Amino acid sequence: MPISREYARSLFADLTQSAMVPLDPDELIHMPGLAQHGHVFFGDVAVRCYKYKARWMYDERDIRRAGQALAALPMDLDDVVDVQLPAYREFEASDPEEWQRVDWRRRLVWQMFGQARHKAHDGRPYEEWDDSWKRVGANGLPGDLTWEEFIAASSRYRHSQNMAGTRILELLTWSGERWLLPRAYIELLDRWAQREEELVNRARICSSCGLQGPYWDGWRTSTSQGYVTRCPPCSGAAFLPYAGHLRGVQYESARRRGTRADDYLCRLCKKRQASAWDHCHEHGHVRGPLCGSCNTYEGKSTAHSFLQNKEGSALHLLECRVCR
Structure with missing residues (x-):
């Protein structure tokens, strides 16, 4: 039953x-792994997400199990x-696919050093920035970060700080020399990492031709x-290129409502099925x-970021005749 x-x-x-x-049931609301593999994890238990009548829902039996x-x-x-935490490495020094992969120990290190x-x-002005924050103190945390500050920051951003739907900092302790966690909890997180990697790899496979896509x-x-x-060639074969017929x-016009966006290929990335008609919110014209x-990127990024990182973005925005 949904x-x-x-x-x-x-x-x-x-x-x-x-x-x-320590679990965080709010993960079921936020659905952090939805786009990657369509499940929400609590430890190594994966709960599948379903779309029913355009709303994301769950099967009650899955929740009870x-x-x-x-x-x-x-x-x-x-x-x-x-815990045996790895040495800190900058994001810039990592392969993008590497830091997308599930590695809870590395993620914990990045959280510490990020704070x-x-x-x-x-x-502080940029010219006064230095690398003193990278030195680990006697409390096991880098820079001048205190445990209380780390807890407070993690509470504010707990949905990005959680590990497999669990609140890791409620169990993490510092011995004076090492970071410690319950053995069974470490084993649980290791099983989660393996299970999530399996689901991500399965979700990377094109539903039409079976080719496995990139992680990033x-x-x-x-x-x-x-x-x-779907891989870009299969999407290109399955959906129509947009030729500007709604320019x-x-x-809000009946003409737009009679044409489904998901019959078309996305006019920006040109590799995915479209899901919505983008439009100018000021003048109302379909783009x-x-x-x-x-x-999502067009709606939530800055104008500079959108124009710099999306090829064809300027022409897309100028599909609104009033803006043009």
């Missing part, structure tokens, strides 16, 4: 009240071991039935069909 995200969150929270691992499994998960909180850098640079900037696109993976048409990724 249930709403809100009800799924409430049900899951009730089922896992006695769980030993996940909640019961996590409530029964044994964990000895006194049996702690060294230390933010504290060191906040309010993949072929997934949002449709009315959910996310679908000058108002978004063209965009995939979910390009449409």
